[in-house]
Amino acid sequence: MDKIAVVILNWNGAKLLEKFLPSVIQYSAEATIYVADNASTDNSIAFVREHFPTIKIIKNSGNHGFAKGYNEALKQVNAEIYALVNSDVEVTANWLQPIIATFDAEKQTSIIQPKILDFKNKEYFEYAGAAGGFIDKFGFPYCRGRIFDTLEKDNGQYDDYAEIFWASGACFFIRSEIYNELKGFDESFFAHQEEIDLCWRAINDGHRIKYNSQSVVYHVGGATLQQANPKKTYLNFRNSLLMLVKNLPKKGLFFIIFARMVLDGIAAVRFLTQGKFKHSAAVLHAHFSFYCVSLVYLRKRKDFQMKQYYSVRSIVFLYYIKNLTLFKEIFNINQNFKN
Structure with missing residues (x-):
């Protein structure tokens, strides 16, 4: 069994693979790297085989979306830790070591998210995850560094290690044992919010989810379904x-x-x-x-659900009525989410 496997889900993303695979290969010496292909109709597989022959390829039988696509692909991956990475993510030096160290030191921590910055504007946090996610009482998601469409500039305010409620599917680390115990993502979701659902189920089973700022990646965002779709x-x-x-x-x-x-x-x-x-x-x-x-x-x-799962009652009220657009305005930046 490998220690860690980086698994990149792809569908017709040859251009993205050409742009972003080099950083993954350069900075992932500790990992076995896979491209899990959702029956692409472009030249993705041929391109990877020709230009990146060390990468392992998994062929899914159809375009199963994010949820089933990963569920099917990970049946063929034998590793202690899955690093699920979008094809439009650029990784950086030392992005894996802090994650592995945390998993080794904290047996109850089952899911980890790195700092996710915007590839197109690298001084700012990226929409899909930023510095770790939460939900309000009505299930609206938001992040440290991103409330609805307001993105914060990275001024080091989240250069910490924090407990969070959900980790972004753009770069999602999980123990394979826990992933399998929870039966992976809910396949009927296809794409969007399946990672929040999986994190919620993990917490209900007593697991912890962390954000580690020592690991940094840059995400393009919207490459599968544009924001305006x-x-x-x-x-x-x-x-x-x-x-x-x-x-x-x-x-x-x-x-x-x-x-x-x-x-x-x-x-x-x-x-x-x-x-x-x-x-x-x-x-x-x-x-x-x-x-x-x-x-x-x-x-x-x-039978068991968390009694208190939310960090604020209504993020909609705070953002649209009270005009609070920054995470630190909503609650103390040093306060970790408590079960």
Whole structure:
């Protein structure tokens, strides 16, 4: 068994692999590197074989998205630690050593995220994860360094080691034993928020999730589904509701789901006023899809759920009504999330 395997999920990303694989190879001497291909129709596989022959290739049978794509690929990876890395991520020197050291020293820590900065503007945190993620009472995700669309400049304010609620799927380290115990990502999510769901399930099982700023990567973001893509809107709204049904404590479950759906409705109206008609329709589509499968997801619930899973009651209220746009304005920067 390898100590650590870097697994890069790819779909029609030959250009991204050409740009970003060199940094992974240069700075990952400790790891076995895999490209897990989701049945690409471009020349991805041929390109990797020709230019990076030391990289192992896993061929999935179809475009299974992020969740099933990794679930299928990781069946063929034998390593203690999985490093799941997007194809649009540039890694840096010493990005693996601090992660491995943390796993070796802390047996209860099962998932770790590095510092994620914006490849296009390297002085700023990147949207998908920044310096570690949290959710509010209604399941809205936000990060240290990113509240909704507000990105913070990296001034060293998160050069720390902190306990977080969720780690970004853009660069996601997890013990293989725990990944398999939790049965990996929920494949019905396809893409978006499956990593939050997996982290929540891990915490419910007594595991801890950490952010380690000594490991730094740069993420392009939006390479699979652009931020303006209505399908991304659909998946985010639908998957968030499904995640809440699976993981919320029983007490208050239906009230929170109802309140969240009202807030989603307000978001749909806001899309309309902005002329984003396809995005408004995507929210409605997400709700109808949720209605169709909600009973199935109620059966996926476990007996134990965290009593307090959120760090603030409503990030929507704090951001849009109170105009608090920075993480440090929301709660003490040195305060770690407590179970």
